[in-house]
Amino acid sequence: MGPKELKKGVVVVGGGPAGLAAAVSAKASGCDDVVIIERGRMLGGILNQCIHDGFGLHRFKEALSGPEYAQRFIDQVQDLGIETLLNTMVLSINDSREILASSREGLFRIRAGAVVLAMGCRERTAGAIFLPGTRPAGVYTAGVAQNLINLQNIMVGEEAVIMGSGDIGLIMARRLALEGASVKGVYEILPYPSGLPRNIQQCLKDFGIPLHLSTTVVELHGRARLKGVTVARVDEARRVIQGTESFIPCDTLLLSVGLIPENELSREAGVAIEPLTGGALVDDTLMTSVEGVFSCGNVLHVHDLVDHVSEEADMAGHFAARFAVGEMKPRDSYIPIAPGRGVRYVLPQKISGEMDVVISLRVAEPMEQKAIVGRDQNGRGIFRKKQVKLHPAVMMRIKVKKEKLQGVSSMEVGVEG
Amino acid sequence: MKKELVCVICPNGCFLEADVVQGESGTEVRQVEGALCKKGVKWASQELVEPLRTIASSVLVEGGEIPLASVRTDQAIPLEAIGRVMEEIKKITVRAPVRIGDVILVRPSGAACNIIATRNVSPKGGQ
Numbered sequence A: 001m002g003p004k005e006l007k008k009g010v011v012v013v014g015g016g017p018a019g020l021a022a023a024v025s026a027k028a029s030g031c032d033d034v035v036i037i038e039r040g041r042m043l044g045g046i047l048n049q050c051i052h053d054g055f056g057l058h059r060f061k062e063a064l065s066g067p068e069y070a071q072r073f074i075d076q077v078q079d080l081g082i083e084t085l086l087n088t089m090v091l092s093i094n095d096s097r098e099i100l101a102s103s104r105e106g107l108f109r110i111r112a113g114a115v116v117l118a119m120g121c122r123e124r125t126a127g128a129i130f131l132p133g134t135r136p137a138g139v140y141t142a143g144v145a146q147n148l149i150n151l152q153n154i155m156v157g158e159e160a161v162i163m164g165s166g167d168i169g170l171i172m173a174r175r176l177a178l179e180g181a182s183v184k185g186v187y188e189i190l191p192y193p194s195g196l197p198r199n200i201q202q203c204l205k206d207f208g209i210p211l212h213l214s215t216t217v218v219e220l221h222g223r224a225r226l227k228g229v230t231v232a233r234v235d236e237a238r239r240v241i242q243g244t245e246s247f248i249p250c251d252t253l254l255l256s257v258g259l260i261p262e263n264e265l266s267r268e269a270g271v272a273i274e275p276l277t278g279g280a281l282v283d284d285t286l287m288t289s290v291e292g293v294f295s296c297g298n299v300l301h302v303h304d305l306v307d308h309v310s311e312e313a314d315m316a317g318h319f320a321a322r323f324a325v326g327e328m329k330p331r332d333s334y335i336p337i338a339p340g341r342g343v344r345y346v347l348p349q350k351i352s353g354e355m356d357v358v359i360s361l362r363v364a365e366p367m368e369q370k371a372i373v374g375r376d377q378n379g380r381g382i383f384r385k386k387q388v389k390l391h392p393a394v395m396m397r398i399k400v401k402k403e404k405l406q407g408v409s410s411m412e413v414g415v416e417g
Numbered sequence B: 001m002k003k004e005l006v007c008v009i010c011p012n013g014c015f016l017e018a019d020v021v022q023g024e025s026g027t028e029v030r031q032v033e034g035a036l037c038k039k040g041v042k043w044a045s046q047e048l049v050e051p052l053r054t055i056a057s058s059v060l061v062e063g064g065e066i067p068l069a070s071v072r073t074d075q076a077i078p079l080e081a082i083g084r085v086m087e088e089i090k091k092i093t094v095r096a097p098v099r100i101g102d103v104i105l106v107r108p109s110g111a112a113c114n115i116i117a118t119r120n121v122s123p124k125g126g127q
């Protein structure tokens, strides 16, 4: 006898912020049997450990902590009677939307009307893997340290250095300082910080924690436990400048050197991945290259605001429901959108031109007094959005009305003076 | 005197430039540029006189499904009071169940805020 077989309308893979919002939206959009599959023992995903506030300013007009923000969606999931399978791992998805999953009860198969991929992202660790020196205890990614401190009541150390200036690293610098640890400094290899400006202010400056730009950790010291790190300045090509090395004593090193969308399952399902985002290639319904498979949140591209994750997931959930109930017509022609000068990526990468779209993008480097401009195949302007400050740490979302897309057969989005 | 600062109220994190003069009644903020919304102007005036912040931490939970409940200030408090408020938070242990919004501490060390729970913690082994 093979594994048990189930049939469902919309299957959401992942019970974090993206999965929760997608499930709620799918149900509200007319799909009756929505199920969330979560590998952990609770819903809410990474929000459970993000206890600082600032979540929900767009969505709820309130500054909530991560667990409070998650709970608002968990309450809706429960009120709507959406099924949730916890401690359940999706092992594979194929291109006909057949899912193989495992839980304590064993293996089972689900035939899904539509699938929403909402697996989130994981932390990059490469920064430390390539570091010369010893392999002592006391080296954590910022997110792992956050989990230990905020959920498990385990303090990671007393004297910390942070490598990389991503938002989680900045938030953990403050958290450690509040817990009484001494935070020696944040070392960022780039000439500008990669976290949001407000976190530079409220997590570092407020606590007198120095931020060193164009500087990085080059060596670890210590046998059983970390005893210190060597830091050095780098040039424009990120090469270490000889003679600038200095030793910083510390027992803890936190890595905040980037996040990577977790797309192993998507790849196996045959979903085409866009190298610029590390996530799926999607159209304006957030459908991937595999019919009926949608993607949203950090598995699609790394976000800086959970409010934007929820907004994106609303859309993925809505269209997944439409697809599952057979109300979405297949299409064969699209308008491709490509990043132009000064833009690192745009998303979606192709659109129908028949509905309003929200284009997400990040710029390639910090700039001032520029405009984000969308142009069609003939160089005609489609939209133009002036910005006082542009920063790669800040994801932008630009709404474009469908009226502006008439006669457009391709689009390029770039930064102009 | 020109002062540069970052508004931390929302994720836009506007870079502000404020014109500050030392008047008879202390620091006065004359003009604020760079704010995308009016809140930023008010924020700058407050920031240059007495910076206010919110903080989050966690308290120990006895008999809960997890060992900690996260908490936060329900109002912004003076930046300089944060250390004292943290000391009060560290002394606290609560018993499960904990519900979001439960008041854990009232006006810690005299600060004009309460400390409220930001997550639900059910008792161990059941609701």
Ligand code: SF4
Pocket (backbone or CB within 6 Å): B007, B008, B009, B010, B011, B012, B013, B014, B035, B036, B037, B038, B039, B040, B041, B043
């Ligand atoms: S000035 Fe307004 S828009 Fe700018 S960071 Fe402050 S609150 Fe946000």
